[in-house]
Amino acid sequence: MSNEFYRLRVNGVDHEVRDAWAGESLLYVLRERLGLPGTKGACEQGECGSCTVIMDGEAVCSCLVMAATAVEADIVTVEGLAVDGEPTDVQQSFVDAGGVQCGFCTPGLIVAVHHLLDRNPSPSDLEIKEAISGNICRCTGYGRIFEAVRQARDARAANKG
Amino acid sequence: MSITNATTIDEALAALAVNPKARVIQGGTDLMVEVNFNRTTIDSVVSLRRVAELRRWHVDDDAHTLRIGAGVPYAEMERPPLCDHAPALAEAARTVGSPQIRAAGSLGGNLGTCSPAGDGLPVLSALDAVVHLRSQSASRDVSVHDFMVGVKRNVRRADELIVAVTVPLVTGFQGYAKVGTRNAMVISAASACLVHDAVAGTVRLALGAVAPTVVRARGAEAWLASQTSLVGTPMVSEALAREFGARAAAECSPIDDHRSTAEYRRHAISVLAQRLLLRAATGSATALRGIRQ
Ligand SMILES: Cc1cc2nc3c(=O)[nH]c(=O)nc-3n(C[C@H](O)[C@H](O)[C@H](O)COP(=O)(O)OP(=O)(O)OC[C@H]3O[C@@H](n4cnc5c(N)ncnc54)[C@H](O)[C@@H]3O)c2cc1C
Ligand code: FES
Ligand code: FES
Numbered sequence: 001m002s003n004e005f006y007r008l009r010v011n012g013v014d015h016e017v018r019d020a021w022a023g024e025s026l027l028y029v030l031r032e033r034l035g036l037p038g039t040k041g042a043c044e045q046g047e048c049g050s051c052t053v054i055m056d057g058e059a060v061c062s063c064l065v066m067a068a069t070a071v072e073a074d075i076v077t078v079e080g081l082a083v084d085g086e087p088t089d090v091q092q093s094f095v096d097a098g099g100v101q102c103g104f105c106t107p108g109l110i111v112a113v114h115h116l117l118d119r120n121p122s123p124s125d126l127e128i129k130e131a132i133s134g135n136i137c138r139c140t141g142y143g144r145i146f147e148a149v150r151q152a153r154d155a156r157a158a159n160k161g
Numbered sequence: 162m163s164i165t166n167a168t169t170i171d172e173a174l175a176a177l178a179v180n181p182k183a184r185v186i187q188g189g190t191d192l193m194v195e196v197n198f199n200r201t202t203i204d205s206v207v208s209l210r211r212v213a214e215l216r217r218w219h220v221d222d223d224a225h226t227l228r229i230g231a232g233v234p235y236a237e238m239e240r241p242p243l244c245d246h247a248p249a250l251a252e253a254a255r256t257v258g259s260p261q262i263r264a265a266g267s268l269g270g271n272l273g274t275c276s277p278a279g280d281g282l283p284v285l286s287a288l289d290a291v292v293h294l295r296s297q298s299a300s301r302d303v304s305v306h307d308f309m310v311g312v313k314r315n316v317r318r319a320d321e322l323i324v325a326v327t328v329p330l331v332t333g334f335q336g337y338a339k340v341g342t343r344n345a346m347v348i349s350a351a352s353a354c355l356v357h358d359a360v361a362g363t364v365r366l367a368l369g370a371v372a373p374t375v376v377r378a379r380g381a382e383a384w385l386a387s388q389t390s391l392v393g394t395p396m397v398s399e400a401l402a403r404e405f406g407a408r409a410a411a412e413c414s415p416i417d418d419h420r421s422t423a424e425y426r427r428h429a430i431s432v433l434a435q436r437l438l439l440r441a442a443t444g445s446a447t448a449l450r451g452i453r454q
Binding site: 006021022023025044045046047049052058059060061063064065066068069070071072073112130131133134135 | 162163164166186188189190192193194196197198203206208211234258259260261262264265345346
């Protein structure tokens with residue numbers, strides 16, 4: 001579909017995607033066409049979760065979304081979470097708890113954890129495990145990641161008073 | 162390559178009528194893997210992502226049936242209120258992939274792919290589901306048993322959409338159990354769905370990943386009915402359950418492949434069928450412990 005274009009709304013901004021092959025994944029289009037490389041790709045088959053984005057309120061693997069079908073969708077990537085360039089509470093808790101080693105899995109996890117805490121502000125340990133069961137980390141052994149999520153959860157509860 | 166982003170079923174059917182070679186995409190969790198790895202050449206695509214009609218489900222209280230749109234994601238099946246109407250489907254949905262996969266994947270896609278390891282399919286088989294197919298010129302209802310014809314083969318015609326499935330609302334225990342190499346994110350090496358109809362006095366058992374399609378263990382079902390009354394809470398001894406499992410295992414035709422061996426699969430079926438029957442007898446549903454749905 002050269003000469004044609006479609007529009008994607010990513011982090012509240014409309015983008016025109018031109019001269020693209022229609023079968024491209026959203027992961028590819030975000031990274032290679034829209035200059036948003038925060039979303040990572042590893043397996044391109046839905047197994048690792050490093051490409052997780054929020055689409056219409058659901059956390060999905062962007063490698064499994066055909067980008068040209070994502071028109072009219074509200075897409076949020078890891079770049080769209082921070083406000084005024086400040087890290088979010090979840091990002092900060094990952095730093096504080098040492099939940100980042102090589103960092104490759106981190107953007108997908110940050111998106112998945114935001115999605116969890118926005119729906120369920122007080123998840124149990126089991127609910128945390130379940131929510132990030134689609135995000136693979138090959139470095140940390142998950143202990144510090146769980147700790148980071150607990151810290152973010154508890155801080156949100158404390159802030160609410 | 163062209164894309165039709167349909168917003169209604171009619172619009173999608175019109176696009177398929179013009180070009181039956183077009184590939185349908187709903188959640189993309191099967192199709193995009195093929196696309197990403199160049200395992201398929203695609204001429205054009207009809208996307209159902211924005212077809213709201215396919216995302217609906219409803220209960221018909223008079224007919225005692227539940228109709229689920231082909232595009233309803235697993236994430237919805239595993240949660241209330243839908244999970245209460247088809248508990249085995251909810252259990253199966255909870256075992257699919259990861260939260261990201263369950264947010265996108267659908268029964269339309271599970272039926273479209275028609276893998277014998279598809280986790281929705283044993284449930285549809287055990288419930289004797291009807292698959293509703295529609296083309297621009299006609300509609301037809303096909304029993305799920307006739308819909309699945311081989312490994313990744315079904316009777317859908319190229320210009321047809323799977324629009325929904327209908328299953329009966331059954332009084333009695335129903336459950337789904339699956340074995341794989343680990344707990345999360347795993348395709349079934351063997352699976353089973355058991356539905357006990359306490360009013361009709363029947364037990365139906367469907368087996369996954371142990372034959373070219375999902376199959377029913379009709380011999381084991383009939384044998385069980387001849388051994389004990391299945392009206393109300395069935396009386397099931399350990400020995401009876403073991404024999405039921407052994408008979409179910411004898412009815413499947415598993416193969417060795419990269420996921421498992423025929424021998425292990427047969428053994429797994431005997432254990433799964435036995436456990437599900439004992440659960441039916443004790444009435445123990447397995448809510449996901451500690452997880453609020
Ligand atoms: C990481 C990962 C883990 C997975 N784990 C599991 C698992 O545990 N259990 C399991 O069963 N599956 C699993 N799957 C496979 C997949 O998620 C399921 O088969 C799912 O049901 C597919 O639904 P979909 O809507 O995403 O299908 P799509 O990929 O959109 O479509 C699949 C096929 O069905 C056709 N199709 C879709 N909708 C229709 C329709 N309405 N009418 C006609 N044809 C249609 C498409 O043309 C295509 O051929 C997994 C996949 C991935 C990537
Ligand atoms: S790159 Fe999408 S899940 Fe791995
Ligand atoms: S920090 Fe390296 S993969 Fe998670």
